[in-house]
Amino acid sequence: MTTAAERLSATTLLRFATAGSVDDGKSTLVGRLLHDSKSVLTDQLEAVATASLSRGQDTPDLALLTDGLRAEREQGITIDVAYRYFATARRRFILADTPGHVQYTRNMVTGASTAELAVVLVDARNGVVEQTRRHAAVAALLRVPHVVLAVNKMDLVDYAEPVFAKIAEEFTTYARELGVPEVVAIPISALAGDNVVDPSANMDWYGGPTVLEHLETVPSSHDLTDCHARLPVQYVIRPQTAEHPDYRGYAGQIAAGVLRVGEPVTVLPSGRTSKIAGIDLLGRAVDIAWAPQSVTVLLADDIDVSRGDLIVPSGDAPATxxxxxxxxxxxxxxxxxxxxxxxxxxxxxxxxxxxxxxxxxxxxxxxxxxxxxxxxxxxxxxxxxxxxxxxxxxxxxxxxxxxxxxxxxxxxxxxxxxxxxxxxxxxxxxxxxxxxxxxxxxxx
Incomplete structure (x- = not known):
């Protein structure tokens, strides 16, 4: 039988966010990812092609796949967080394309708050700028565990390796000062598709992964099985049926960690203690449950528990x-x-x-x-x-x-x-x- 940790380690979901200065190509990169990974429906491509023609462009502007608001299409900028869901054979993705303007820093915080990886774009012609450092700092504050530096528009600097190397060194040094645990630098051209999904034929000096390859293989950390077990109580269930006249369950989504039947627990903030007498998951009894499953926990003792309380292992209770x-x-x-x-x-x-x-x-x-x-x-x-x-x-x-x-x-x-x-x-x-x-x- 597989353990909870083993099951969770096999998950294929990755949440990631894109960030960068205005016109660095965030939306184009996301559009290229969706297009080249064949995650775009035919009618979506047709709508993008029509909108691009109306703007006088000969080829479809892939950035329009994420700039979904009318105001964004009219201005040619991203002004709100655009969430997109797509999948490859190896992994499922939830991505947040965040704005680049300084006045939309709060939007980046929203998009990156649940991300396990942040893709920070830099225009190869401009290098690391103020907004690049700002986005790196936000990623560090939010403790995003993985950061990808995508040096974009390499086609406009003749795919020169020294340009990429200088930018990668400067950004990596700054990110480490912020405490970012991992930075992977990738030279790309989102417009031409170099190193986004397919390896570039124009940069034979680069031997690392493409953006999609890295996204597919980076370890996912959203499982939270190694974190402190926490169950915020959302609802108290008392069906009062003839079959279960004394049923009293405490329902909620496990925020972190693993809960097991028989485990001593403490209810906070009251500090009352009991043991887990049962766990119901999707209408059936289980012996173990883990984040982010939604469960109903039954306790061995009849104690006062209500919405807003937190059920935690007795040996791992946070201070109130x-x-x-x-x-x-x-x-x-x-x-x-x-x-x-x-x-x-x-x-x-x-x-x-x-x-x-x-x-x-x-x-x-x-x-x-x-x-x-x-x-x-x-x-x-x-x-x-x-x-x-x-x-x-x-x-x-x-x-x-x-x-x-x-x-x-x-x-x-x-x-x-x-x-x-x-x-x-x-x-x-x-x-x-x-x-x-x-x-x-x-x-x-």
Whole structure:
């Protein structure tokens, strides 16, 4: 019998995102991948050909396969994250084509937040520019485990190896300073198809993989079987049928790790303990389940468990806290300010919170920190300290991208304000004290 880890290691799904400066060819690369891997339907190609002709182009513009919004087609730029699903004989893919404009940095954060690999494009004529460093920094902050540097438009520099080598060395050095664990550099021409799906006949000096070959063979890390086991409770199931009069199950999607029948578990934030008496998966009982399966867990003891609670192995329970220190990317048009009252959503749990402090704002261009900015505006990335009304069981984002992330939400209209990545928790009674006046029901 195969183990959970063995089954998960055989998965063929890879999530990846593309990023780069404006006009570096991100959408063209994605279009070339879809076209040359025969993942485009005939009617889609016909629609692209028609749109290209209307713009005065003799050949189909493959970038239109991802620039799906009308405004994008009219401007010739990517302004929103375009998700595409395709497959080859070796692997299935979910890709996010993200914008290159500085003002759409928040869109890249959205697209790369679940990615296991980021493809950063560089125009061979321009080399590493400010936006290249910005995207590398975002990938590092989001802890994307694999980065591909695609040096595009090599046909416009006569496929010169020294040009590629210089860009690859500069980017790799910068990425390593950021802590990016792996960088693979590939010289390509997305327009001509060199080294995208098929090896290039124009660059015999390059002996590495094509973009698609690397995507098909890079290890996938979305399984999370080696991470701390976590089950956020989404729903309590009590069918109250004659067949199962005492059935009480706790349903949700396993965020990380593996759960087993008989395992001692702790329910957070209450700290109550029990054992897993059963696991139901798709209507049948199983002895083991793993992320990202959706299951119903039955406990041996009748304890108080509700939506928003977290079921974890008793020997691997995270500490709970009401003081959260995190890095956030501000995604809303309205600013995030010190003293602002927000909702913090972590997995299935949503609690009231107050932004106590914004210690710094990160300048991605040179990784410097601007101290005490007072507020964060759209596309800003900075450190925040938040006090919550109820305890939360957050993992560090470095340990788990699923249970170490959260959202800050405007309680007035439900607008998402910021995406957060939890760091070290801290607690100081004196520092945590909030003004008593005008707090009302937010007094915590």
């Amino acid at each position: 806290t009401q003081d959260v220190e995190a890095t956030v990317c501000h995604v809303a048009d309205r600013p995030l300010t010190v003293g602002q009252r927000v909702l913090l959503k972590h997995t299935t749990r949503t609690v009231k919170a107050i932004v106590r402090e914004i210690p710094s704002r990160l300048t991605l261009d040179d990784l410097s920190r601007h101290p005490e900015p007072g507020q964060l505006v759209a596309n800003d990335i900075g450190q925040v300290r938040v006090r919550t009304a109820e305890p939360l069981a957050l993992d560090a984002y470095a340990d788990s991208r699923r249970t170490g992330s959260f959202l800050l939400i405007d309680p007035a209209d439900g607008t998402t304000l910021a995406a957060g990545m939890a760091g070290d928790s801290f607690a100081s009674t004196a520092e945590a004290a909030l003004p008593a006046e005008d707090e009302g029901e937010w007094d915590f």
